[in-house]
Amino acid sequence: MALSLTVNGEQRSLDIEGDTPLLWVLRDELGLKGTKFGCGAGLCGACTVHLNGQPVRSCSTPVEFAAGGEVTTIEGLAEDGQLHALQKAWIAEGVPQCGYCQSGQIMSAAHLLATNPAPARNDIVAAMTGNLCRCGTYSRIIAAVESVAASSLAYDASAAGQER
Amino acid sequence: MAMNRRDFLKVSAGTSGSLMLSLSLPGCSGMPTGYTQETGEWKPDAWLEITNTDEIHFTLARVEMGQGTYTGLTTLIAEELEVDPEAITPRFAPVAPEYRNPLYKLQLTGGSTSISTSWEPLRTAGASARQMLIMAAARVWQVNSADCSAAQGRVLHPNGRDSMRYGQLVELAAKESVSYDIALKPASEWKYIGKHRGRLDARAKSTGTAVYGIDVELPGMVYSVVTRPPRYGARVKAFNESDVRAMPGVLDVFEIERGVAIVADKYWRARKAQDALKVEWDNEEALSLSTHEMFASYRNAADEDRGESERSEGDYEDSLEKAEKVFDAEYSQPYLAHSTLEPMNATAWYRDNSIEVWAPTQAPDLGRIAAARVTDLSPSDVTINTTFLGGGFGRRLTQDYVEEAAAVAYRIKKPVKLIWSREEDTQHDLYRPAMLHRMQAGFEGSKLIGWHHQIVGPQLLDWYVRNAAPAQHPWAPKFMYDTLGKVGLLAEGIATPKDMSAIEGAIEYPYNVDNIDVRHTHTDPGVPVTFWRSVGYSHNGFAVETFMDELAHEAGEDPYQFRRKLLMGQPRHLEVLDRAARLANWDTPVAQGRGRGIALFKSFGTFVAQVVEAGVENGAIKVYKVACAVDCGQVVNPRIVEDQIEGGIIFGLTAALYGEITYEDGQVQQSNFHDYQLLRQYELPEVAVDIIKSTEAPTGVGEPGVPPVIPALGNALFALTGKRQRSLPLKADA
Numbered sequence: 098m099a100l101s102l103t104v105n106g107e108q109r110s111l112d113i114e115g116d117t118p119l120l121w122v123l124r125d126e127l128g129l130k131g132t133k134f135g136c137g138a139g140l141c142g143a144c145t146v147h148l149n150g151q152p153v154r155s156c157s158t159p160v161e162f163a164a165g166g167e168v169t170t171i172e173g174l175a176e177d178g179q180l181h182a183l184q185k186a187w188i189a190e191g192v193p194q195c196g197y198c199q200s201g202q203i204m205s206a207a208h209l210l211a212t213n214p215a216p217a218r219n220d221i222v223a224a225m226t227g228n229l230c231r232c233g234t235y236s237r238i239i240a241a242v243e244s245v246a247a248s249s250l251a252y253d254a255s256a257a258g259q260e261r
Numbered sequence: 262m263a264m265n266r267r268d269f270l271k272v273s274a275g276t277s278g279s280l281m282l283s284l285s286l287p288g289c290s291g292m293p294t295g296y297t298q299e300t301g302e303w304k305p306d307a308w309l310e311i312t313n314t315d316e317i318h319f320t321l322a323r324v325e326m327g328q329g330t331y332t333g334l335t336t337l338i339a340e341e342l343e344v345d346p347e348a349i350t351p352r353f354a355p356v357a358p359e360y361r362n363p364l365y366k367l368q369l370t371g372g373s374t375s376i377s378t379s380w381e382p383l384r385t386a387g388a389s390a391r392q393m394l395i396m397a398a399a400r401v402w403q404v405n406s407a408d409c410s411a412a413q414g415r416v417l418h419p420n421g422r423d424s425m426r427y428g429q430l431v432e433l434a435a436k437e438s439v440s441y442d443i444a445l446k447p448a449s450e451w452k453y454i455g456k457h458r459g460r461l462d463a464r465a466k467s468t469g470t471a472v473y474g475i476d477v478e479l480p481g482m483v484y485s486v487v488t489r490p491p492r493y494g495a496r497v498k499a500f501n502e503s504d505v506r507a508m509p510g511v512l513d514v515f516e517i518e519r520g521v522a523i524v525a526d527k528y529w530r531a532r533k534a535q536d537a538l539k540v541e542w543d544n545e546e547a548l549s550l551s552t553h554e555m556f557a558s559y560r561n562a563a564d565e566d567r568g569e570s571e572r573s574e575g576d577y578e579d580s581l582e583k584a585e586k587v588f589d590a591e592y593s594q595p596y597l598a599h600s601t602l603e604p605m606n607a608t609a610w611y612r613d614n615s616i617e618v619w620a621p622t623q624a625p626d627l628g629r630i631a632a633a634r635v636t637d638l639s640p641s642d643v644t645i646n647t648t649f650l651g652g653g654f655g656r657r658l659t660q661d662y663v664e665e666a667a668a669v670a671y672r673i674k675k676p677v678k679l680i681w682s683r684e685e686d687t688q689h690d691l692y693r694p695a696m697l698h699r700m701q702a703g704f705e706g707s708k709l710i711g712w713h714h715q716i717v718g719p720q721l722l723d724w725y726v727r728n729a730a731p732a733q734h735p736w737a738p739k740f741m742y743d744t745l746g747k748v749g750l751l752a753e754g755i756a757t758p759k760d761m762s763a764i765e766g767a768i769e770y771p772y773n774v775d776n777i778d779v780r781h782t783h784t785d786p787g788v789p790v791t792f793w794r795s796v797g798y799s800h801n802g803f804a805v806e807t808f809m810d811e812l813a814h815e816a817g818e819d820p821y822q823f824r825r826k827l828l829m830g831q832p833r834h835l836e837v838l839d840r841a842a843r844l845a846n847w848d849t850p851v852a853q854g855r856g857r858g859i860a861l862f863k864s865f866g867t868f869v870a871q872v873v874e875a876g877v878e879n880g881a882i883k884v885y886k887v888a889c890a891v892d893c894g895q896v897v898n899p900r901i902v903e904d905q906i907e908g909g910i911i912f913g914l915t916a917a918l919y920g921e922i923t924y925e926d927g928q929v930q931q932s933n934f935h936d937y938q939l940l941r942q943y944e945l946p947e948v949a950v951d952i953i954k955s956t957e958a959p960t961g962v963g964e965p966g967v968p969p970v971i972p973a974l975g976n977a978l979f980a981l982t983g984k985r986q987r988s989l990p991l992k993a994d995a
Contacts, residue, residue, distance in 0.1 A: 114509070117529045125528060130476040131469020133651070135602050136683040140934040143602055171469035180468065187467035191459040191900055194908060195327030196466030197473060197602045197651030225942045229934060231602045231652050232327045233911030235945040237904070 100164040104129070105173025115161030119153070120144045122160045123170060131171035131200045135229070142228030145201035146170045152208040171200040174207060182248070183207055186241040194232035202228045206242050214249045216242070296435035303431035305390040307359035308338060308383065315414060315428035317344060321351040322360035322368065323375040324623055325462060326653035327908075328963040329901040330375045332461045336897055337379055340453045341387030341446060343411040344427075346461060353647040356625045366733050369624035371658055371792060373865035373961020376897055380959050388443045390434075397433035398425050448895075448956065457899050462649070474621030474648045477608040479676035483512060484528040485669045486535050486680065489520040489689050492927035493789060495547035497521055500540040508534035517668045518635060519661070524673055528680060548787050548927035552695075555786045555924065556593060559697040563717045568782035571716075572768040575776035580711035584703025587711075588815055592700065592804045593988045596922035597693035597793055598686075598937055603651020605662035605681040609670035615642040616667055621650040623657040627728040631660035632667035634728070643667075654912070655792030659691050660728055687937050688929040692922055693793030694719050696763075698804035702812055709812060709827065711776040714767050714804065719785035721762035721792060762792070766801035766864055766968065771834050772809070772827035788924070794912055795967040798864035802968030803975070803989065806860035810976040811985060820976065821847055821859050833892050834861060837870040840890035840951050845872035851980075855885060858976025860969040866960030868892040871910070873946075873973040876981060882918055882993045884946040887970060891950060894957035902962050903950045909966020910948055915940045917971040921990050 101110040104127060111126055118137075123129045123146065132155055135143030139154035146155045147169040148162075174181040180188075183206050193199045202225065209216055209224040216224070221242045230238070296303045301313035310318040319338055325331040331351050339346040354360040354368070361368045363378055391411050398416035399406035408419035415424040448455070465471035490496070497516045505514040505523060510530030514523045521540055525531035550558075581587060607620040609632070616638055622628045625645040632643045650657060666679040681689070696718040703711035722729075761768075764781050793799060813823035821842050828835045838861050842848075851857045855876040862869060874886040887910050896902050919938040923930045931937040971989065978995075979985050986995045 114529070117527075121527070121529050124476075128478070129469075130472070130478070133473075133602075134475060134604065134680070136934050138683065138933050138935070141602065141683075175468070184467045188459065188463045191463050191904070193327075193460065193463055193466035194329070194904060195325075195602070195650060195652045196462065196471055199466050200469045203467065222943050222945075227941075229602065229939050229941065231600055231654075231912075231939060233908035233940070234904070235911065235940075235942050236907065236948060238942070239945075 098161065100161065102160075102163050102165065103167045105169060111160070113160060116159045118156050119146070119148075119158040119160050119163050119168070120155035123155060123168070129170050129172050133197055133200055135198065135201075140229075141198070141201075142205060143198050143201040145204040145228065147204060147208060150208075150211070152205055171203060174203065181207060182245045183210065183241065186245045190237050190241040190244065192234050192237040192241050194234055198228060198230045199234075202230065202238055206238070209242070210245060210249070215246050218243070221246075296432050301431070303435050305393060305434070306386045307357070308386050309342070309390050311390070311427055311431050313428045313431055315426055317342070317349045317414075317427075319349045319351045320354045320360070322354040323362070323370045323379065324353065324647055324650055324653070326370070326621075326623065326650035326657070328375070328905060329460065329898065330370070332458075333376055333897050333901060334379050334383055335461055336453050336458070337376075337383040338387040340451055341384045342391050344414045346453055346458070348414060351461065354625075356629055356645050361626070367624060367729060368626040369658060370653070371623055371655060373867070373963040373965065376959045377866065377961065384445050385443065388445055389439045392439050392443050393434040393437040394427055394430045396437040397430045401425070401433065454897050455895070455899070460901065471649045473603050473651045474608070474619060475603055475606045475651070475678075475680060477619040477648065477678065479608065479610060482608070482676040482678055483524055483526055483673070484531045484680070485522055485524045485666070485677050486528075486531045486682070487517065487520050487522045487665055487685075488535055488538055488540055489685065490540075490542050490547065491688075492542070492544055492547035492549065494787070495542040495544045498541040498543040500538060505534050505538050508537050510534070513673055514538070515672060517665060519665055522665070522669050524669060524677060528678075532682075548924070550786055550927060551925050552595070552923040555695060555788070556697065558786055559695075559717045559784060562784035563697060563699055563715060563782050566782050568715055568717070568780035570778070571764045571781050572770070572777055572779040577711050577713055577776045577778035580776035581703055583705055584711060585706065586704045586815070587701060588812060589699070589701045590808055590811060590987060592698040592807060594696050594800045594803060595920065595989060596695045596788060596790075597916055597920045598690045598922050598931070599652075599654045599656035599793060600687070600937065600939060601650075601652030601654060601656055604683055604686040605656075606679060607663045607666035608676065608678040609663075609666040610676040611636070611670045611674050614638070615644070616670060617644045617646065618663055618667060619646045619648060620663050620666070621648050621657060622660065622663060623650070623653050623655075624660065626732045627658070628660045628663040630728040630731045631664040635664050635668040636671040640731070654794040655796070656690065659725070659791045661691075683934070684932040687932050690922075691724065691789040691791035693799060694721070694788070694790040696800040698800070700804060700808040702808065704816065707816055709772070709774050709816075711778075712770060712772070712774045713778045714770070715780045715782060716763050716767055716801065716804075717782045717784060718763055719790055720760045720783060721790055721796070722760040723785060724790055725792075762797045764801070765797035766862065767797075767805060769863060770805060771831050771863065772824070773829055774827065794909070795864055795964040798862065798964070798968040799913075799916070799971070802860070802862040802864070803971045806862060806969060806972035807975050807985075807987070810858065810860075810972065810979065814979075824859070824861060833868045834863065836953060837861065837868045837890040837892050840953065841870035841872050841888050844890060844949055844951050845874065845886070845888035847872060854981075856977040856979070856981025858973045858978070858980055860973035860976060862965075862969040864961070864965045864968055866894070867962060867965040869906070869965045869969050871969040871973045873970060873977045875974055875977040877993045880993055882974075882978065882991060884914060884944070884974060886947045887949070887973075889948065889950045889966070890953065891962070891965070892953040892955055893962050893965070894955050894959045896952060896955075897959060899952060902952055905962040906950050906966035907948045909964060910970045911940050911945070913967040913970035914946070914974065916967075917974050917989060917991050919990055
């Protein structure tokens with residue numbers, strides 16, 4: 098089927114079977130390899146992207162469900178050439194080991210902070226529990242998310258009243 | 262086995278009068294060395310390449326699978342070269358004898374050996390290059406080279422004002438010669454080694470730009486999936502070829518050694534075609550056992566054969582007669598999957614009578630043998646390109662997925678990427694073997710006088726030598742591969758030491774007991790097995806340190822003090838044990854509803870002690886805290902050491918709480934992360950890692966965090982419940 102979707106701000110048109118998972122469309126049709134295949138069943142979170150602002154498991158999302166929608170992947174997280182605050186924190190904390198799960202981890206964290214800029218530790222743990230990491234980087238992930246949450250609190254305090 | 266620097270550096274005159282540094286391993290050389298006018302590159306040795314525009318490339322001969330070689334090994338060479346590690350661009354090594362792991366005589370990354378085997382060679386390589394650059398500058402300035410120094414990629418003039426960039430000097434440096442015994446910097450002058458620094462690969466891995474095997478893209482690439490038999494060892498009898506060919510996008514479907522391969526223009530189309538595939542299997546030689554039968558066969562083997570003696574001290578039989586009390590216990594552990602988050606995959610392209618492979622592999626030279634084996638090509642016709650690895654843990658030491666991709670590429674003559682599903686990755690893994698341990702100990706009064714440990718299970722090299730032996734003997738004709746695989750390594754004697762995979766950790770029992778008897782009863786039920794993070798230590802740690810805990814309780818002693826008393830003359834064991842106990846406040850009472858357990862295990866040269874605090878919440882085991890002390894000698898990057906130890910703890914806890922592959926009628930019962938669970942974020946305990954400052958040579962850190970946490974958790978649950986669990990995984994309601 099012919100369909101179009103907006104990926105990282107760019108309109109893309111495709112002719113593809115509608116049941117193809119969004120993951121393989123992003124990776125193989127659009128060349129966005131940052132989103133990873135881990136389990137194909139929505140169990141590990143390595144394929145997490147944002148669809149219309151919501152985190153989805155792209156391995157289990159048929160592309161027809163995303164038709165007409167807006168998709169953001171790890172490649173689209175940076176703005177104006179500036180890495181997302183979470184990406185900077187990931188680098189500063191040295192979060193990744195093998196790194197394979199980290200695109201998905203960062204996309205889950207980015208959605209959390211977009212909806213809750215100052216999450217408590219429990220909120221972070223709850224938001225990140227769907228993302229598996231076989232290397233065991235969990236504590237560095239928490240530290241990285243907390244560092245961004247703390248700096249956003251400081252920012253909010255200094256720019257009181259302004260929209261984030 | 263540290264390589265002597267004198268052995269390692271061999272200087273010989275090149276054709277243009279320049280000097281070449283190369284490894285003096287047999288069969289080596291062939292690396293381009295010296296200065297190349299056209300490109301402006303100077304290659305002082307097998308690892309470094311410095312250009313006249315100041316680019317520094319470092320050939321990384323140990324793959325990056327999360328354990329930190331990309332950062333750690335670069336740090337070693339940077340320290341002596343006098344440049345910031347950030348100024349160096351690592352790239353993954355091609356297959357070449359120079360890049361073999363000297364411990365294994367194979368180009369493989371495993372056994373927690375990357376830092377320990379690179380510690381001297383890479384620092385020496387950096388120092389040699391630096392020295393040649395300094396000598397070149399001294400010659401230009403007409404000063405004594407001993408009065409010059411180097412810093413931040415420049416050679417500094419003795420006058421303290423002038424300096425020259427390395428790039429300006431490379432052409433001249435290529436003409437210099439270095440002495441064998443270059444003094445390495447004393448620890449007091451280190452700028453990067455031992456410092457808490459970030460990872461050089463963190464940016465690529467936080468922006469989605471790091472290229473893993475699964476990300477390789479080639480022009481006109483097609484996709485392949487393989488249906489393998491549900492029962493290991495079954496053969497294809499028949500399949501519905503025409504139905505599959507009729508599916509959209511299918512380019513080919515054919516039998517390969519391992520099953521039936523489907524090739525399609527898109528991955529998803531290959532998967533949908535696979536749904537339409539029906540294979541009839543010939544199960545005559547297939548595995549047919551169930552898990553309980555496998556353990557029954559282990560018990561039979563143990564009854565019939567006391568096993569090969571692997572360590573004997575004093576006279577154990579005699580001590581039994583003297584003993585006033587004798588205790589016995591039997592422990593068992595299941596098969597375990599690796600579950601790398603990047604499933605097995607490889608990309609291959611056959612053209613012009615040669616094959617090129619891109620693969621996330623821990624052993625590229627074995628990959629070359631694997632690709633040659635399934636084609637009519639010889640190993641020299643095979644090029645292996647290594648990528649970042651989405652986890653390894655020993656799984657990618659075996660090259661079955663490379664073999665499959667090569668077989669498919671050879672037939673279809675197009676670039677092809679072969680990807681395993683998670684279900685395939687779980688069910689067609691080569692597992693950490695299931696093991697059985699029979700333990701016995703005798704006391705005379707309160708003194709432990711006898712220790713007996715009978716290990717029952719397979720040896721890994723039986724499964725591994727198939728590709729390893731030909732890789733070590735690349736001159737051997739292909740018809741000899743099978744023979745080499747069966748006898749080559751072991752008969753050769755020099756190539757591989759005794760197979761330690763079943764007994765490692767058990768034979769190094771560290772406690773002062775007069776009579777020790779460690780045996781291995783070799784039995785193999787035919788389940789494919791391979792190396793798994795911490796290998797034999799992973800199961801021997803549980804058996805030894807749980808039984809020690811049982812004995813402490815039988816003796817009415819505190820488990821920490823009981824161990825302590827038996828560690829006279831073992832200062833490094835004692836130090837980590839004391840530190841872990843202190844870190845965990847062992848002497849203070851534990852909170853209501855919790856238990857504390859302790860364990861100590863040395864593996865890969867590294868001493869690790871851990872105290873786990875655990876309880877049971879809502880019907881599930883809850884791990885609250887893990888306190889860990891580690892002595893791994895000199896630390897190159899403390900942050901990465903912490904991460905590796907903590908990662909090992911989480912890996913061990915995953916095995917202790919969930920890990921279990923079971924068989925019914927020869928078929929694996931688990932398939933994906935719902936029934937083969939990994940520890941999740943909400944289960945993360947508070948982990949504290951105390952790294953002991955040491956000037957001893959560095960030892961492994963990738964694996965040693967795993968073994969002690971499993972018995973420490975079991976021991977904590979015993980302290981809480983009074984019920985001893987002797988098989989894994991641990992249960993909340995045991």
